[in-house]
Amino acid sequence: MKQDMSILSSAYENEFSLDNGRIYLNHAAQSPWPRRMLAVIERLSREMNMGIPRHREWLAVEQRLRKRLQQLIGAPSSEDIALLKNTSEGLSIVAHGIGWRAGDNIVITDQEFPSNRIVWQSLASQGVEVREAPISAGATPSDDDAPEETPEAIIEHTCDEHTRMIAVSSVQYATGLRMDSGRIGRFCRQKDILFCVDAIQSLGALSMDVQSINADFLVAGGHKWMLGPEGIAVFYCRRELRDRLILRQHGWHMVEDYLNFDNKAWRSADSARRFECGSPNTLGIHALDASLSWLLEVGMDRVSQGILRNTAYLLQAIAENEKLSPLFPAMVSDNPNRRSGIVTFHAPGMATRELFRELTASGIICAPRGGGIRFSPHFYTPMAHLESAMERVGNLASGVSGKKQRR
Numbered sequence: 001m002k003q004d005m006s007i008l009s010s011a012y013e014n015e016f017s018l019d020n021g022r023i024y025l026n027h028a029a030q031s032p033w034p035r036r037m038l039a040v041i042e043r044l045s046r047e048m049n050m051g052i053p054r055h056r057e058w059l060a061v062e063q064r065l066r067k068r069l070q071q072l073i074g075a076p077s078s079e080d081i082a083l084l085k086n087t088s089e090g091l092s093i094v095a096h097g098i099g100w101r102a103g104d105n106i107v108i109t110d111q112e113f114p115s116n117r118i119v120w121q122s123l124a125s126q127g128v129e130v131r132e133a134p135i136s137a138g139a140t141p142s143d144d145d146a147p148e149e150t151p152e153a154i155i156e157h158t159c160d161e162h163t164r165m166i167a168v169s170s171v172q173y174a175t176g177l178r179m180d181s182g183r184i185g186r187f188c189r190q191k192d193i194l195f196c197v198d199a200i201q202s203l204g205a206l207s208m209d210v211q212s213i214n215a216d217f218l219v220a221g222g223h224k225w226m227l228g229p230e231g232i233a234v235f236y237c238r239r240e241l242r243d244r245l246i247l248r249q250h251g252w253h254m255v256e257d258y259l260n261f262d263n264k265a266w267r268s269a270d271s272a273r274r275f276e277c278g279s280p281n282t283l284g285i286h287a288l289d290a291s292l293s294w295l296l297e298v299g300m301d302r303v304s305q306g307i308l309r310n311t312a313y314l315l316q317a318i319a320e321n322e323k324l325s326p327l328f329p330a331m332v333s334d335n336p337n338r339r340s341g342i343v344t345f346h347a348p349g350m351a352t353r354e355l356f357r358e359l360t361a362s363g364i365i366c367a368p369r370g371g372g373i374r375f376s377p378h379f380y381t382p383m384a385h386l387e388s389a390m391e392r393v394g395n396l397a398s399g400v401s402g403k404k405q406r407r
Contacts, residue, residue, distance in 0.1 A: 015294060015380070022363040023385040028173060028201060028342050028376035029367050031227045037290040044286055058282050065289040068296060069234045072226075073199075073218060074209030079271035082235040083280060087200050090219030090235035091119045091167070093275055094196055097245030102127025104164040107155060109133045111172040116198045120167060133158040135177075136328065152183045165194040170208070171201035174370030175328040176311075176342030178206070185214030194241075200224055203234070204295055205341040205378070206304050210236055217241075222284070225341060225378065227291040232284030237272055251277035298379070306379030307341045310386060314343040314375055317390040323347055323397040327372040346372035347397040358396050364389050 015034040024032055047054065066078040075081060084090050106120045110132045120130045135151040155166060166188055171178050181197060188195040196217040199208060204225030210218050218236040222228030237245065247268060252258060254277045255266040268274040295303055318324045327344040346352055356368045367374045373393075377386060 022365055023389050024365045025375040025377050025381070025385075025389060026365045026367055027205075027225055027378045028369075028374060030223050030230070031225065031378065033229070033287075034227055034291055034294055036294060037227070037229075037287050040286045040290040041283065044283060058285075061289055062280060062285050065285050065292070068289060068292040071296060072203065072208065072292065072300070073234070073236055074211055075236055076211065076239065079273075080236055080239060082237070082272035082275040083285060084219070084233045084235045084275065085231055085281065086233045087198060087219050087221045088115045088119065090217070090233060091115060091196070091198065093235065093245065093248075094167075094217050094219075094237075095119045095123060096248050098164070098194070099246065100126045100128050100164065103129075103162050105129040105131050105160070105162050106165045106167055107131045107133055107158045107163055108167050109135045109151070109155065109169075109172070111136055111175060111177065112169055113173045113198070113200075116167060116169055128164075129162075131158050131163075136175075150180070151177065152180050152187070155184060156187050159191065159193065163191070163193055165196055167196040167198070169198040169201060170203075171199075171206070171340040171342065173201050173342070174374065175344055176340045176374075176376075177328060178202070178338050178340045180337075181213040181215070188216075189214050201342065202340060204292075204303075205307050207300050210238075222288045222291070226288065227295065227378075228288035229284055232281050232288045235272065235275060237275070242270075242272065242274065245275075247274065249277040253278055253280065303379045307377070308336070308339055310377040310379070310381055310383075311339050311341060311343050312336070313383065313386055314377075314390065315339075317386075317394075318343070318345050321390075321394050321397065323349060324393065327370055341378065342374060342376045344370055344372040344374040347393070350397055355393075355396060359389075359392065362392050364392060 015036065016032055062083070063078070065083065066081040069081045070078040100123060104127070106128060108117060108120060108130060117130070120128070133151070133155040135154050155168065159166070166184060168179055168184065170181050185195050187193070194216045195214060197213070197215045199218050199220040201224065202208060203220040204227065215236065216238045219233060220226070221230070221233040223230040247254070254269055254274045256269045257263050257266070258269070315326060318326050324345050324347055327346060347355055352368055352372055355373055356366070359366055359373065375389065
């Protein structure tokens with residue numbers, strides 16, 4: 001434990017410049033950029049400023065990033081990885097690539113971020129119904145509870161013989177609820193239902209294996225827990241399904257022999273590159289490759305342990321303060337298997353917007369979500385920052401004015 005804490009402290013000091021009076025607890029929105037990512041961006045910028053494009057090297061970095069992402073999600077091959085712009089683009093490739101039939105339905109939950117709701121609702125003109133599983137009302141804390149009371153069982157009960165796909169977030173953005181993706185994936189395979197995972201709130205924070213959870217599709221933007229910039233995302237498509245997705249975008253980068261510009265007889269790439277229609281985001285690719293190099297050096301087991309240790313502290317501090325209450329306590333606070341990097345709470349005696357304004361003014365970077373305040377520390381967040389943030393929250397909830405300085 002002491003060795004791990006020493007490693008985390010060293011990681012923080014080596015990669016970030018956050019000792020500026022601010023406490024950053026907002027990785028579920030957008031992460032700070034590690035120093036090694038800044039160094040790569042600066043080098044690439046200097047080279048471009050001098051007119052020194054290094055296309056061969058860029059291709060090597062692109063392939064290296066695909067391999068890092070393959071490792072991060074447990075994909076069978078780097079050829080299963082497409083590099084897209086954002087989560088919505090990946091979900092749209094799936095939504096508009098399937099040959100839907102009138103009467104089909106897609107099951108999501110009532111806690112999804114708009115990206116994982118709007119894209120499916122856009123299929124209404126094709127006669128596709130979107131069903132929301134009411135997991136917010138039905139979840140209970142114990143693993144020993146009746147099966148029908150778990151979020152996954154509620155999802156299963158929302159399905160019928162016309163369900164073509166279940167599309168859920170591996171971690172819910174507002175409550176921090178971690179889904180049992182493995183159970184959902186097994187159910188989908190048994191029922192011949194497609195399984196699409198929005199992993200933006202877990203990838204880079206918690207271990208992921210697309211094969212063990214039987215995911216058909218997985219998509220995640222790189223700017224949250226993966227510590228990358230906006231504008232770069234990973235899209236995984238199970239090999240057996242690549243040809244089943246109808247391509248709605250075409251361009252030079254998605255063909256098999258894409259560097260042979262004189263070849264007029266083309267076909268779509270066999271790999272997941274078929275979903276990348278145009279010029280790649282070279283800057284974003286280099287940046288995310290640098291950030292992932294750090295996460296993989298630390299190791300995802302250690303990253304996950306550090307994050308869950310931080311959220312356990314936050315939940316304990318909330319539980320010990322009678323003026324605070326966790327959001328969605330049944331499945332997050334009382335069940336460690338449901339926890340993620342997100343902790344959302346409210347102070348019943350204080351308006352959430354007012355609490356958010358006061359925390360922001362105190363230099364505590366967080367977000368109002370789901371009717372509460374969302375804290376989302378990463379593995380490297382110093383414990384002293386969490387202690388200071390919760391001290392400030394406690395003072396505000398108790399009506400104590402004045403900014404508390406971080407120790």
